[in-house]
Amino acid sequence: MNSFEQEIAEALAATGSFEKEAALKLISVPPDTTHGNFTIPCFSLAKVMRKAPKMIAEDLAAQVKLPAGLSKVEAVNGYLNFFIDRGFLAKSTLEEIAAKGLEYGHAAPNGKVVCIDFSSPNIGKELAFHHLRSTMIGNSLSRIYKAAGYKVERINHLGDWGTAFGKLIVMYLREKRPTDDATLDSLTVKELNILYAAFSKASKEEPGLEDEARAAFTKLEQGDEFYRKLWTAFRAATLKELMRIYDMMGVGFDHYTGESFFEDKIPAILDELREKNLMVKSQDLDVVMLDEFDLNPCLIRKSDGSTLYATRDLAAACYRKKEYNFDKCLYVVDLGQALHFKQVFHVLKKMGREWYKDMYHIPFGVILQLVDGKWEKGKTRTGTASLLRDVIEAAQKKILEFIDEKNPNLENKELIARQIGISALTFNDLKNSRLKDVRFDWDAVMSFEGDTGPYVQNAHVRLCSIMRKAGIDRADLAAAIKDVNFAELSDDAAYSLINILSKKGKKILDAVAGDEPSVLAQYALEIAEAAHKFIHEDRVLGSAEEKSRLFLVQATQIVLENVLDLLGLFPIRQM
Numbered sequence: 371m372n373s374f375e376q377e378i379a380e381a382l383a384a385t386g387s388f389e390k391e392a393a394l395k396l397i398s399v400p401p402d403t404t405h406g407n408f409t410i411p412c413f414s415l416a417k418v419m420r421k422a423p424k425m426i427a428e429d430l431a432a433q434v435k436l437p438a439g440l441s442k443v444e445a446v447n448g449y450l451n452f453f454i455d456r457g458f459l460a461k462s463t464l465e466e467i468a469a470k471g472l473e474y475g476h477a478a479p480n481g482k483v484v485c486i487d488f489s490s491p492n493i494g495k496e497l498a499f500h501h502l503r504s505t506m507i508g509n510s511l512s513r514i515y516k517a518a519g520y521k522v523e524r525i526n527h528l529g530d531w532g533t534a535f536g537k538l539i540v541m542y543l544r545e546k547r548p549t550d551d552a553t554l555d556s557l558t559v560k561e562l563n564i565l566y567a568a569f570s571k572a573s574k575e576e577p578g579l580e581d582e583a584r585a586a587f588t589k590l591e592q593g594d595e596f597y598r599k600l601w602t603a604f605r606a607a608t609l610k611e612l613m614r615i616y617d618m619m620g621v622g623f624d625h626y627t628g629e630s631f632f633e634d635k636i637p638a639i640l641d642e643l644r645e646k647n648l649m650v651k652s653q654d655l656d657v658v659m660l661d662e663f664d665l666n667p668c669l670i671r672k673s674d675g676s677t678l679y680a681t682r683d684l685a686a687a688c689y690r691k692k693e694y695n696f697d698k699c700l701y702v703v704d705l706g707q708a709l710h711f712k713q714v715f716h717v718l719k720k721m722g723r724e725w726y727k728d729m730y731h732i733p734f735g736v737i738l739q740l741v742d743g744k745w746e747k748g749k750t751r752t753g754t755a756s757l758l759r760d761v762i763e764a765a766q767k768k769i770l771e772f773i774d775e776k777n778p779n780l781e782n783k784e785l786i787a788r789q790i791g792i793s794a795l796t797f798n799d800l801k802n803s804r805l806k807d808v809r810f811d812w813d814a815v816m817s818f819e820g821d822t823g824p825y826v827q828n829a830h831v832r833l834c835s836i837m838r839k840a841g842i843d844r845a846d847l848a849a850a851i852k853d854v855n856f857a858e859l860s861d862d863a864a865y866s867l868i869n870i871l872s873k874k875g876k877k878i879l880d881a882v883a884g885d886e887p888s889v890l891a892q893y894a895l896e897i898a899e900a901a902h903k904f905i906h907e908d909r910v911l912g913s914a915e916e917k918s919r920l921f922l923v924q925a926t927q928i929v930l931e932n933v934l935d936l937l938g939l940f941p942i943r944q945m
Contacts, residue, residue: 377437406451423448468847475874477519488702492529508702510887528628536587554603632685668713705733735807765791789940797823829898833927
């Protein structure tokens with residue numbers, strides 16, 4: 371569609387009314403195609419041209435020479451509306467889908483690298499439901515950036531260092547648990563989560579426990595072999611469960627370089643801060659002052675010598691720039707950490723790292739659940755949060771009940787139910803702006819009607835069902851295109867669907883521009899709604915236009931499948 375916009379801008383510039391770049395800025399896509407495929411509001415031109423917007427639109431409509439592929443231009447109430455020729459749109463769009471398949475709308479490699487830091491849970495606890503947001507937003511962004519031409523480095527910056535491990539060590543030893551290799555190898559993350567909850571409870575009655583935990587972590591940082599042995603076991607037990615859940619969700623990472631990985635890289639950061647006189651003492655803490663940016667001091671090191679999140683994030687940022695030479699580095703972390711990242715980025719600026727401008731915090735709201743009648747974010751450490759595995763199992767159970775009612779003999783129904791359930795959870799998370807808090811409601815999430823994952827999945831299943839009945843399964847579109855009579859795809863339902871399919875490339879770029887997966891989630895809903903309408907209004911199998919309409923079904927299935935994949939959803943073929 372960008373070529374149409376360029377050609378319209380050039381045609382308008384040829385009238386002598388304004389420059390091409392000015393015209394480009396005015397062009398927009400109306401939500402309703404009855405108002406054209408592209409429109410230009412003329413209201414901002416009224417002062418410059420000293421005419422009423424209505425007259426400006428009418429004059430331009432009379433003067434502009436339509437580029438190839440556009441059927442007409444209309445002046446309506448101060449708007450200049452351009453319409454694409456339906457046959458031209460069908461031919462150009464469907465031929466491109468036939469040629470590119472699942473990669474239709476994808477950009478060529480641009481040579482740029484983006485690092486995406488997402489999920490990044492703390493070691494020693496199970497994934498809670500609220501971890502879904504960072505995990506699935508980051509997973510989707512990594513897929514979208516790849517489709518936009520970037521080389522993507524997917525990073526899971528595990529929280530595997532810090533005072534939390536001192537707490538686990540203290541409680542493990544207090545309970546006199548065995549420390550032999552066999553026992554440590556058999557540890558589960560569930561046991562560790564119980565230990566942490568026990569520490570939280572005990573520390574309320576024994577304030578001195580917190581000091582013990584800090585001392586234990588200091589010993590761990592200093593290389594105590596026994597404490598290192600316990601830490602290694604805690605990390606391994608957590609990773610085993612994390613990998614199981616990630617695999618279930620279809621989420622992958624290129625790197626699991628957690629906080630501990632940067633332990634030996636921190637001294638160089640501390641040395642540089644000292645050499646550049648950036649680190650000062652404040653109440654027995656080593657800090658970097660950020661007064662000039664109207665920010666609180668960034669805490670670098672505690673009085674006992676132990677490091678903090680910011681220190682490790684500084685080391686990680688410098689490592690990533692050296693190792694991957696990123697053009698962009700994204701941190702998909704909740705909104706509550708906004709100050710932390712501002713501080714880290716500005717410390718990098720003071721250190722003379724000009725690439726700090728290429729680092730972005732990608733914030734998001736939280737998942738809210740009803741707890742004692744109130745919407746709130748649960749806390750895994752205290753045991754008040756829903757665990758992600760439990761939510762996935764509940765979602766699978768609900769979908770399985772639906773399948774047992776509609777199609778009890780479906781093969782692999784347990785797997786399909788789990789994939790639909792995970793997709794439903796993911797879509798509910800991604801369909802709105804990431805900055806919004808998400809209120810989780812089972813009935814709304816699992817519904818097969820409305821703006822839901824199951825609704826979109828059902829559209830994909832219907833498309834696949836038509837292809838199966840026609841004896842087609844992943845047919846070669848490039849070969850089938852020869853049988854398409856594009857004139858047979860000019861009715862309203864077919865045209866609306868094709869028009870939506872034509873926008874895929876722009877939607878991908880829009881999602882990247884705003885780091886906003888919801889752009890593609892809403893796009894998936896558009897495709898699903900238009901597909902349902904097309905199937906309802908235009909009989910496919912057995913119609914005089916069967917070959918052409920069947921091709922449109924195939925093309926739509928291909929596009930929708932890939933959009934679902936870009937969102938991190940499982941494209942279900944039957945249910």
